[in-house]
Amino acid sequence: MTPSDLPLWAAWTIVAVTICGSLLALVGSAGLVVLKRFYERVHAPTLGATLGMALIVVASVVFWSMTEGRLALRDLLIGVFLTVTTPVTLILLARAAVYRDRVEGDDHIPPE
Amino acid sequence: MTASAVLYWGLGAAQAMLLLAMLLAAWRMMRGPRAQDRVLGLDTLYLNAMLLILVQGMRSGVGLYFEAALIIGMLGFTATVALAKFLMRGEVIE
Numbered sequence: 001m002t003p004s005d006l007p008l009w010a011a012w013t014i015v016a017v018t019i020c021g022s023l024l025a026l027v028g029s030a031g032l033v034v035l036k037r038f039y040e041r042v043h044a045p046t047l048g049a050t051l052g053m054a055l056i057v058v059a060s061v062v063f064w065s066m067t068e069g070r071l072a073l074r075d076l077l078i079g080v081f082l083t084v085t086t087p088v089t090l091i092l093l094a095r096a097a098v099y100r101d102r103v104e105g106d107d108h109i110p111p112e
Numbered sequence: 113m114t115a116s117a118v119l120y121w122g123l124g125a126a127q128a129m130l131l132l133a134m135l136l137a138a139w140r141m142m143r144g145p146r147a148q149d150r151v152l153g154l155d156t157l158y159l160n161a162m163l164l165i166l167v168q169g170m171r172s173g174v175g176l177y178f179e180a181a182l183i184i185g186m187l188g189f190t191a192t193v194a195l196a197k198f199l200m201r202g203e204v205i206e
Contacts, residue, residue, distance in 0.1 A: 003119060008113075008114075010115070011119050014122075015118055019125060022127075025160055028156070029133035029134070029137045032136060045152065048160065048163070060178075063170045078162070081185055089155060092197070093151060093155070093192065
């Protein structure tokens, strides 16, 4: 089955789920611009990195499974990988920021 | 509307949103004000680019985009970890 042979309901479902995921990624990135302090901003992109990514990956799995006519789970690899790595990067980044603020004597760091 | 038209325009709208998200992340990366803000902006930029390529794979029906998205996701993780370590220690490999 080629993508143009997909049933209409499947195309609309894939599009709706993908747009929901993109909207979450957009809201997360907007938070990066809108929020005032680094320790607030560090939480914003996780919106797109967790639920936004999951919705787009699910849409991709459905699309490729229907197109290829078999269960195509390879896109879940991206989902698993990002779910494992996102907390690691954000914890490392937040710890580096706290360390730098402490060295510079900034009073606004979060308490231990 | 046929299924291919729905996919073309709907996934195109999703790509426009992801592109806007990339622009916002790039603004934070260039604006700063501090190095950790720039690293956070770069991480978000990587993530949104990966999602954009994943959607492009669905939109064009070419399966090869999956590999590109996977590699970008892995490189983004490595880059952010290395940069966070650099911010903390001043060097990546001790």
